[in-house]
Amino acid sequence: MNRYNLNRKKFIQGMGAVLTLSALQSSGLVSAGELNGLRVGLIGAGWYGKSDLFRLIQVSDVNVVAVCDVDERHLKEAGQLISGRQASGKVPHLYEDYRKMLADHRFDIVIIGTPDHWHARQAVDAMKAGAHLYLQKPVSVDVLEGEAILATARRLNRKVQVGTQRRSTPHLIDAKENIIDKGLLGKIAHVDMCCYYHMRKNGNPPIEPVPDFLNYELWTGPAPLRPYDGLPHGSWWRTFMEYGNGITGDMCVHMFDAVRWLLNLGWPKRISATGGIYVQKDGKSNIADTQTAIFEYDELECVWQHRTWGTPADPEYPWAFVIHGEKGTLKGSTMKYEFVPQGKGERIVKDVVYEKEEFPEDLKEPRIELNAAPATRRHMQNLIAAIEGDHLPVADIEEGHISTASCILANIAMELKRPVSYDPKMRICINDPEATQRLRRPYRSPWEHPFIK
Structure with a gap:
């Protein structure tokens, strides 16, 4: 056992x-x-x-x-x-x-x-x-x-x-322990994060009858009930703000959470963002195809950028973070990390761990993300150990909430065209009643929002 x-x-x-x-x-x-x-x-x-x-x-x-x-x-x-x-x-x-x-x-x-x-x-x-x-x-x-x-x-x-x-990815754990925690970067004052995947669906499928095998009413639940225009599976739902928070809510949350973990960061002091639908104007998609967000800390800015069109800034790191320190730069992704020292010094590279030999069934599973499987296994083991030992897991809900909410606040800042600052104790956006109203979405009846004052 x-x-x-x-x-x-x-x-x-x-x-x-x-x-x-x-x-x-x-x-x-x-x-x-x-x-x-x-x-x-x-x-x-x-x-x-x-x-x-x-x-x-x-x-x-x-x-x-x-x-x-x-x-x-x-x-x-x-x-x-x-x-x-x-x-x-x-x-x-x-x-x-x-x-x-x-x-x-x-x-x-x-x-x-x-x-x-x-x-x-x-x-x-x-x-x-x-x-x-x-x-x-x-x-x-x-x-x-x-x-x-x-x-x-x-x-x-x-x-x-x-x-x-x-937080459970082997090569990124190595980067934290052997690059960041050992001080190889020196003073860190800027972080870039990005996603340049062309993952915005942007289609125009026709309205059609709901198939017998799908309970579309229950699939929609508390969200607005859109006319049915084909199966929402296969990420079609992700192209609509009704069900999520766009590319920032989907992809930035990963990289921003990784950076917060690596650098031991909490809530940002202020969040600003610009963006919108600049290029892919055809189709039903209502999520931004272009966005830049800035998460501000004391003497540190974490900057997110996504484009669902064009080419990536660095083809080797199309979805990644880059931590800039006075002594060097650390690039990280789901596939590897790379430390480049300032001036003379040793370049350090660590690749993703696959565990194909230990878990050969991975190779037969359709659509599996082989690069993420070892991290997810460690994540599951960590959860069980947390339950058994009565301690918080490595990706505890508070950490997940901070990363998620920060990305949502970036969308709010983009919509309002001004920075926002969130107070997690008061649960308001400071001196901004309009932004505070957007902290809670209306639920479709009869579903009830779980937040209770």
């Missing part, structure tokens, strides 16, 4: 569950066969939800009890794939509505891999149902959603690992 496995009885007692172990068994919510290994649920059984779950299965003897997805095809496929992956060989219980899944079972860990507009509501509900979380980034689509998740996690003592797995 994997060393990260928990004793089920101690775990349930330790988390202060209302129901005793015997009561859970007699209620039918826990069977004798389900007492071995962590009880896991998955909400969102598309590409990355399954990928995260499979990484967990690789490092712990878990029991995947139930899976939820509003797409019947995704759901059935996930059930069969999980049956072939988990040791028991069982097909998990399959659900269309995550609320029914949480009501029917008790979980140790719930993985949330749904589109961004669902993260906060499902995270809060899963924690209230007794689960710890592996929550994909960004944690929220508005700032106060993130505050609600953080408050719930602290109140209920739930461990929440956010899918900002750069």
Whole structure:
């Protein structure tokens, strides 16, 4: 048995569950066969939800009890794939509505891999149902959603690992320990971050009937109900602000979180941004194709830039960060890092770790991000250790919230055409009532926003 496995009885007692172990068994919510290994649920059984779950299965003897997805095809496929992956060989219980899944079972860990507009509501509900979380980034689509998740996690003592797995990436851990922490950069006063991927869909598909296998009403949930113009899967949903926060909310959150971790940064003092739809004006996409954001700290600026058109500034680092110090420069991405000293000195390069030999099944998994798999496995191990040891995981919800909210605030600053400063204690934008109003999006009825003053 994997060393990260928990004793089920101690775990349930330790988390202060209302129901005793015997009561859970007699209620039918826990069977004798389900007492071995962590009880896991998955909400969102598309590409990355399954990928995260499979990484967990690789490092712990878990029991995947139930899976939820509003797409019947995704759901059935996930059930069969999980049956072939988990040791028991069982097909998990399959659900269309995550609320029914949480009501029917008790979980140790719930993985949330749904589109961004669902993260906060499902995270809060899963924690209230007794689960710890592996929550994909960004944690929220508005700032106060993130505050609600953080408050719930602290109140209920739930461990929440956010899918900002750069904090568990082997070569970036090496960069932190052997470049930054050893002072090779000297005084650091500027950071560049970027994404130049052409990932904005920008299409014009026609309105069509909703297919029988998709519950589009439930897929939309608290977001505005757009006319159905084809399956939202395959990142079509990411091209709309109704469901997320554009490229900044999707890609900057990773690099900014990595930089904050590497340099031990908290909330920015001030955030400003410019941008919009400058080039790709055809199509339905309403996210910015061009944006520059500045996250200000004392004697340090972290600058983000994305373009979904043209060529990258550095073809070797199309999605990356560059930390500038007086003694040298550190470039980092999901694929490698490179330290270039000022003047004479040794250039240091470390490449991504793949672990293909240790986990050969990675090579057979469709659409797997091989470069990210080792980091996700370490992220899962760290979450289990945090639950077992009652300490915060490496990508704790507070860190994920700061990184997510900062990117959301950059969008607010871009829309308002002025800088904003957020006060996390007062939960307001300082001296800016209009920006403060934008910290919370309206929810479509009957869904209720999880933030409570």
